[in-house]
Amino acid sequence: MGSATFIFFFALLALPLATLELLSSLDKELQRAELNPxxxxxxxxxxxxxxxxxxxxxSIPPNNTSRVVVEIRPGxxxxxxxxxGV
Incomplete structure:
Protein backbone atom coordinates (compact mmCIF):
# COMPACT_ATOMS: atom_id res chain seq x y z
CA MET A 1 0.00 0.00 0.00
CA GLY A 2 1.62 3.28 -1.12
CA SER A 3 1.75 6.25 1.22
CA ALA A 4 -0.87 8.20 -0.78
CA THR A 5 -3.23 5.23 -0.62
CA PHE A 6 -2.64 4.85 3.11
CA ILE A 7 -3.30 8.56 3.75
CA PHE A 8 -6.52 8.38 1.72
CA PHE A 9 -7.63 5.24 3.58
CA PHE A 10 -6.79 6.86 6.92
CA ALA A 11 -8.77 9.98 5.98
CA LEU A 12 -11.81 7.86 5.07
CA LEU A 13 -11.54 6.01 8.38
CA ALA A 14 -10.76 9.06 10.51
CA LEU A 15 -13.70 11.17 9.33
CA PRO A 16 -16.47 8.83 10.56
CA LEU A 17 -14.56 8.22 13.79
CA ALA A 18 -14.20 11.97 14.35
CA THR A 19 -17.93 12.39 13.74
CA LEU A 20 -18.75 9.67 16.26
CA GLU A 21 -16.42 11.25 18.79
CA LEU A 22 -18.07 14.64 18.30
CA LEU A 23 -21.57 13.19 18.70
CA SER A 24 -20.60 11.31 21.84
CA SER A 25 -19.26 14.53 23.33
CA LEU A 26 -22.55 16.36 22.80
CA ASP A 27 -24.98 16.40 25.66
CA LYS A 28 -28.03 14.14 25.41
CA GLU A 29 -30.48 16.94 24.54
CA LEU A 30 -28.32 18.09 21.66
CA GLN A 31 -27.94 14.50 20.46
CA ARG A 32 -31.74 14.17 20.33
CA ALA A 33 -31.98 17.43 18.37
CA GLU A 34 -29.59 16.02 15.76
CA LEU A 35 -31.65 12.86 15.22
CA ASN A 36 -34.27 14.51 13.00
CA PRO A 37 -32.80 17.69 11.55
CA SER A 59 -43.20 27.88 10.60
CA ILE A 60 -40.82 26.55 13.26
CA PRO A 61 -42.89 25.49 16.30
CA PRO A 62 -42.19 27.51 19.48
CA ASN A 63 -41.06 24.47 21.49
CA ASN A 64 -39.15 22.79 18.68
CA THR A 65 -36.39 20.48 19.95
CA SER A 66 -34.89 19.50 16.58
CA ARG A 67 -32.23 21.34 14.63
CA VAL A 68 -33.71 23.47 11.86
CA VAL A 69 -31.64 24.87 9.00
CA VAL A 70 -33.16 27.71 7.00
CA GLU A 71 -31.56 27.62 3.56
CA ILE A 72 -31.97 30.99 1.86
CA ARG A 73 -31.56 30.86 -1.90
CA PRO A 74 -30.05 33.82 -3.80
CA GLY A 75 -32.37 36.77 -4.21
CA GLY A 85 -38.68 34.43 23.58
CA VAL A 86 -35.32 33.45 22.14
Missing part, protein backbone atom coordinates in the same frame (compact mmCIF):
# COMPACT_ATOMS: atom_id res chain seq x y z
CA UNK A 38 -35.09 19.69 9.28
CA UNK A 39 -34.23 21.98 6.37
CA UNK A 40 -36.57 24.75 5.26
CA UNK A 41 -35.85 26.45 1.94
CA UNK A 42 -36.64 30.05 1.04
CA UNK A 43 -36.54 31.36 -2.51
CA UNK A 44 -38.40 33.11 -5.27
CA UNK A 45 -38.44 30.40 -7.94
CA UNK A 46 -41.44 28.43 -6.64
CA UNK A 47 -39.44 25.28 -5.89
CA UNK A 48 -38.87 26.15 -2.22
CA UNK A 49 -40.90 25.72 0.95
CA UNK A 50 -41.41 29.47 1.42
CA UNK A 51 -40.94 32.63 -0.63
CA UNK A 52 -40.07 34.83 2.36
CA UNK A 53 -37.87 34.48 5.42
CA UNK A 54 -40.49 35.65 7.92
CA UNK A 55 -42.91 32.83 7.05
CA UNK A 56 -40.08 30.28 7.12
CA UNK A 57 -39.03 31.31 10.63
CA UNK A 58 -42.67 31.47 11.77
CA UNK A 76 -33.42 40.08 -2.71
CA UNK A 77 -35.42 39.80 0.51
CA UNK A 78 -36.95 42.80 2.25
CA UNK A 79 -38.30 42.02 5.72
CA UNK A 80 -38.30 42.90 9.40
CA UNK A 81 -37.58 40.00 11.72
CA UNK A 82 -38.55 40.14 15.37
CA UNK A 83 -37.63 37.17 17.55
CA UNK A 84 -39.36 37.02 20.91
Missing amino acids: MTITVGHDGSTDFNNITDAIA FYRFVLSLS
Whole structure:
Protein backbone atom coordinates (compact mmCIF):
# COMPACT_ATOMS: atom_id res chain seq x y z
CA MET A 1 0.00 0.00 0.00
CA GLY A 2 1.62 3.28 -1.12
CA SER A 3 1.75 6.25 1.22
CA ALA A 4 -0.87 8.20 -0.78
CA THR A 5 -3.23 5.23 -0.62
CA PHE A 6 -2.64 4.85 3.11
CA ILE A 7 -3.30 8.56 3.75
CA PHE A 8 -6.52 8.38 1.72
CA PHE A 9 -7.63 5.24 3.58
CA PHE A 10 -6.79 6.86 6.92
CA ALA A 11 -8.77 9.98 5.98
CA LEU A 12 -11.81 7.86 5.07
CA LEU A 13 -11.54 6.01 8.38
CA ALA A 14 -10.76 9.06 10.51
CA LEU A 15 -13.70 11.17 9.33
CA PRO A 16 -16.47 8.83 10.56
CA LEU A 17 -14.56 8.22 13.79
CA ALA A 18 -14.20 11.97 14.35
CA THR A 19 -17.93 12.39 13.74
CA LEU A 20 -18.75 9.67 16.26
CA GLU A 21 -16.42 11.25 18.79
CA LEU A 22 -18.07 14.64 18.30
CA LEU A 23 -21.57 13.19 18.70
CA SER A 24 -20.60 11.31 21.84
CA SER A 25 -19.26 14.53 23.33
CA LEU A 26 -22.55 16.36 22.80
CA ASP A 27 -24.98 16.40 25.66
CA LYS A 28 -28.03 14.14 25.41
CA GLU A 29 -30.48 16.94 24.54
CA LEU A 30 -28.32 18.09 21.66
CA GLN A 31 -27.94 14.50 20.46
CA ARG A 32 -31.74 14.17 20.33
CA ALA A 33 -31.98 17.43 18.37
CA GLU A 34 -29.59 16.02 15.76
CA LEU A 35 -31.65 12.86 15.22
CA ASN A 36 -34.27 14.51 13.00
CA PRO A 37 -32.80 17.69 11.55
CA MET A 38 -35.09 19.69 9.28
CA THR A 39 -34.23 21.98 6.37
CA ILE A 40 -36.57 24.75 5.26
CA THR A 41 -35.85 26.45 1.94
CA VAL A 42 -36.64 30.05 1.04
CA GLY A 43 -36.54 31.36 -2.51
CA HIS A 44 -38.40 33.11 -5.27
CA ASP A 45 -38.44 30.40 -7.94
CA GLY A 46 -41.44 28.43 -6.64
CA SER A 47 -39.44 25.28 -5.89
CA THR A 48 -38.87 26.15 -2.22
CA ASP A 49 -40.90 25.72 0.95
CA PHE A 50 -41.41 29.47 1.42
CA ASN A 51 -40.94 32.63 -0.63
CA ASN A 52 -40.07 34.83 2.36
CA ILE A 53 -37.87 34.48 5.42
CA THR A 54 -40.49 35.65 7.92
CA ASP A 55 -42.91 32.83 7.05
CA ALA A 56 -40.08 30.28 7.12
CA ILE A 57 -39.03 31.31 10.63
CA ALA A 58 -42.67 31.47 11.77
CA SER A 59 -43.20 27.88 10.60
CA ILE A 60 -40.82 26.55 13.26
CA PRO A 61 -42.89 25.49 16.30
CA PRO A 62 -42.19 27.51 19.48
CA ASN A 63 -41.06 24.47 21.49
CA ASN A 64 -39.15 22.79 18.68
CA THR A 65 -36.39 20.48 19.95
CA SER A 66 -34.89 19.50 16.58
CA ARG A 67 -32.23 21.34 14.63
CA VAL A 68 -33.71 23.47 11.86
CA VAL A 69 -31.64 24.87 9.00
CA VAL A 70 -33.16 27.71 7.00
CA GLU A 71 -31.56 27.62 3.56
CA ILE A 72 -31.97 30.99 1.86
CA ARG A 73 -31.56 30.86 -1.90
CA PRO A 74 -30.05 33.82 -3.80
CA GLY A 75 -32.37 36.77 -4.21
CA PHE A 76 -33.42 40.08 -2.71
CA TYR A 77 -35.42 39.80 0.51
CA ARG A 78 -36.95 42.80 2.25
CA PHE A 79 -38.30 42.02 5.72
CA VAL A 80 -38.30 42.90 9.40
CA LEU A 81 -37.58 40.00 11.72
CA SER A 82 -38.55 40.14 15.37
CA LEU A 83 -37.63 37.17 17.55
CA SER A 84 -39.36 37.02 20.91
CA GLY A 85 -38.68 34.43 23.58
CA VAL A 86 -35.32 33.45 22.14
